[in-house]
Amino acid sequence: MSKVHIMTDEKRIERLSAMLKRRGIVLPAFEIYGGVSGLIDYGPVGATIKRKVIRNWIEHWTINGDIVEIDSPTITPEPVLIASGHVGEFNDLMTQCVKCSSAYRADQLAEDYHPNPDMLDSDEIDNILISNNIECPNCGEKEWTPSRPMNLMFGTKIGAMKASRQAYMRPETAQGMFMLYPSLYRHFRQKLPFGAIQTGKGYRNEISPRQGMIRLREFNMAELEYFIDPKNPPLVDISMKKDNVSLIPDPKGNEREVVKLSFHDAINQGLIKDRTVGYFLSRTWDFLMNVGIDPSKIRFRQHEGTEMAHYAEDCWDCEILGEHGWIECVGIANRTCHDLLSHEKYSNSNSLRAWREFDVPKIESKEVLAPNTSILGPVFRGKAGLVLEALEQLKELPNTLPFQLLVNDGTEVEITSDMVERKIVSKNIAGEWFTPHVIEPAFGIDRIIWHILDHAYEETEKEGEKYNLLKLSESVAPADLIVLPLFEKDGMGDAARKLNSTINSMKGITSLIDSSKSIGRRYARADEIGIPWAVTIDHTTLEDETVTVRRRDDQKQIRTGIKVLLNLINSGNISSLF
RNA sequence: GCGCCUGUAGUGAAGGGGUUAUCACCUGAGGUUUCCAACCUCAUGUCCCGGGUUCAAAUCCCGGCGGGCGCACCA
Structure with missing residues (x-):
């Protein structure tokens, strides 16, 4: 990844992280036992935000009927991951130069001294490094730390004792879709194109997790595998996509400059070579808009040849700008027929094809x-x-x-x-018969949630005091609204509880209620966790069945009848009041 | 994994080899209050973990764990 130096406001990160912890949005996991680096909890507020992001994502892709959701195990037997290339890629022995701490793959250092260095165990390869006086390519020193496997997968066993089989926690959800390809092919009446999505946990035993929610050891992924016939690629229409987006294409001429173009023009000018990839780039853009990512902080960057994953033919990253700089949040790769072909070879199955x-x-x-x-x-x-x-x-x-x-x-x-x-x-x-190609958009949900929170978090002042609010999109807010009795007394508390349970009985609508402390304080608390609407019950309510509705983003209030309000809540249209 | 910095209530901070560790906000109970973190009373809650030095350790030392940054690694 190219290094991007962005002026980041570390104090803002600290204030935001403190708020996320204080309000039960995102917290360090296992904290009473000292915590574990790279593992986080979503608290009572954050878990709802996360669920809504994932639900939005699922609905976004399944809306056309050509994509279905599946769910497969996280424990994956070793042969699957041998076929996918993960075992080979992840089991390399690493060693470090004692002097300059540069890290290298030990088998690459030993390449000229052994016909097959990747077959060696760590003792053997250490001996080769020592007996051949291999120099550090960086500083020339000849002293190496003992090599050890850098296995980024969490290993486990299925079954006990001798009967057990080697397995790993999945490093990506994608393999589940490939395993189900035969079922998907039947489900879609043996006609391409079609796709399958899966959301769930992925696991990578990172050497050094960093940057809060950005590099985790257990993380939420959402992946789509879209199977196509490369000779009859799907007809996609993105002529409507006129918004200009930031693209950084892989340069033939060594320029890495941002180009502002619509997806439509980018494809027509050949900047995005594959129409289907272009289509998914634009659909990714739509999703990020839906969940409230700031459009000016998104860019799409094409991978250079050298950083391409071991399977990918063409690859674009969607990067989002936040307090940690430009972070890769979505990868869109044309994995071609790599996975299906490899599974066909390793499994001897002949049902990973299309006619x-x-x-x-x-x-x-x-x-x-x-x-x-x-x-x-x-x-x-x-x-x-x-x-x-x-x-x-x-x-x-x-x-x-x-x-x-x-x-x-x-x-x-x-x-x-x-x-x-x-x-x-x-x-x-x-x-x-042929092996379908697959286009894979892979989303890092935690990274996207971080940027949703980052972009929504606004620090302002109110009457000389600091005032924070989370301007979350309604689609991902932890509750749709909050009901606040101005006071507990005179029946206002009862009226509020009644209204709250009426609202909560509506399908898919969540309402909170809060009656402790002053009304201003309750508005502030609701603003800080991003609840878009506050409904206040006051004395007038008791007389004429009207309430005030307050809009989070500008604190504007409108008085309306309860019945009118209930209809608007039900149709998801509260904003039409203003 | 290496180097530098770092860890005190829920949050943010002060302090620091010696009685009962300090402050603000937050949280809870009660009072007060006719719409934006008001006020009054009371209450809950803290020195990351382990070992060492010492009569005495939250404080000093060592190790671990966690956090930040740099290097390295990173699908």
């Missing part, structure tokens, strides 16, 4: 030597199968019979004219 029908069936006719098995069989006995195979594979037919046929076991046999019949066979070929 492509030709527009016009192909008629293939060729001249063959059709075997007469009643003669061939008795003559060649055990070898007959090999002979048949060799006959079928024959590229050029002999002009005359008998002839010498080379069989797969290296021997030659004589084929006489009574054993075969020369004839022309024609075959009607309606289509072909």
Whole structure:
């Protein structure tokens, strides 16, 4: 990742983090036992925000019907991750230069001294480093720390004792979608394109988790695998996408400059090469708008060849600017057929393909030597199968019979004219099997939530005092509204409780109630956790069934009837009051 | 993993080898109050963990754990 130095306001991060902790949004996990780096809790307020972000994400992708949700285990048997490449990629031995602390893959240092260094264990490879006086490429020193495997996956065992199988906590949810490909293919009536999404936990045993919620050891992922026929890519229409976005394309000419273009133009000008990738970039943009990310703090950056993941053919990151600088929050990769092909190879399954029908069936006719098995069989006995195979594979037919046929076991046999019949066979070929390509948008939910909070957090002043508010989008706010009795007495408290339970009985609507301390303080508390609307019950309410509705973002208040308000809440349209 | 800095109520801070660790805000109970963190009374709650030095450790030392930054690593 290119280094980006942004002036970050560390004090603001501290104040924001303190608020998140104080208000039960995001907290360090296991804190009474000292905490564990890279693990966090979402508290009573944060868990709701997280759930709403994920729900928005699921609805965003499933709305067209071509994408379905699945859910698979986090514990994954080793062969799956061998096929996916994770075991190989993650099990490298690392060593460090004692002098300058540069870290290297030990097998790469030992490359010239052993034919197959990645097969060695750490003692063997340490010996090679010492006995060959291998120098540190950085400082030239020849002293190395003992090498150790840098396995970024959490290992575990399925079952006990001898019967147990090696397994890992999944490092990504994507493999679950590939495992279910056969089921998805049937579900979608064997027609591409289609996709599957999954949200859930992923695990990476990071060497040094940093930056709060940015690099976690257990984190929330949301991934989409969209399967396409590369020869008939889906028709996507993004002509409506006129918003200008910031793009940093991979330069052929070594320029890494931000280009402001609409997705539509970026595709038409060839800046985004794959239309389908472009479509998902624009849909990603839409999602980030929905959950309240600041559009001026988003950019899409194409990976350079060297940083491309081991599977990806083309890759764009969506980066979001926050207090930690530009952070990769979404990766959109064209993984091509890599995963399905690899699983097909390792699992011996033949159901990881799709059928492509030709527009016009192909008629293939060729001249063959059709075997007469009643003669061939008795003559060649055990070898007959090999002979048949060799006959079928024959590229050029002999002009005359008998002839010498080379069989797969290296021997030659004589084929006489009574054993075969020369004839022309024609075959009607309606289509072909192929391995679909897959486009993968992968979202880091925790990173997105951090930026939602970061962008929504506003520090202002009110009558000389500091005043914080969280201007969350209604779609991710921890509650839709809060009901506040001006006072507990004279029946206002009862009226508030009644209204609150009426609102909460509406499907999908969450209302809170708060009656402790002064009204100003309660507004402040609600503002700080981002509740967009406050409904206040006062003396007038008791007389004429009206309440005041207060808008978080400008503290404006409007008086309206309870019945009118209930209708607006139900239709999600409170803002039309203002 | 290395280096530098760091850890005191829920939050933010002060202090510091010796009686009962200080302050503000927050939180809770009661009072007061006719819409934006008001006020009064009372209450709850803290020295990250382990070891060492010492008559005595929250304070000094060592280690661990956590946090921040830099280097390295990072799908």
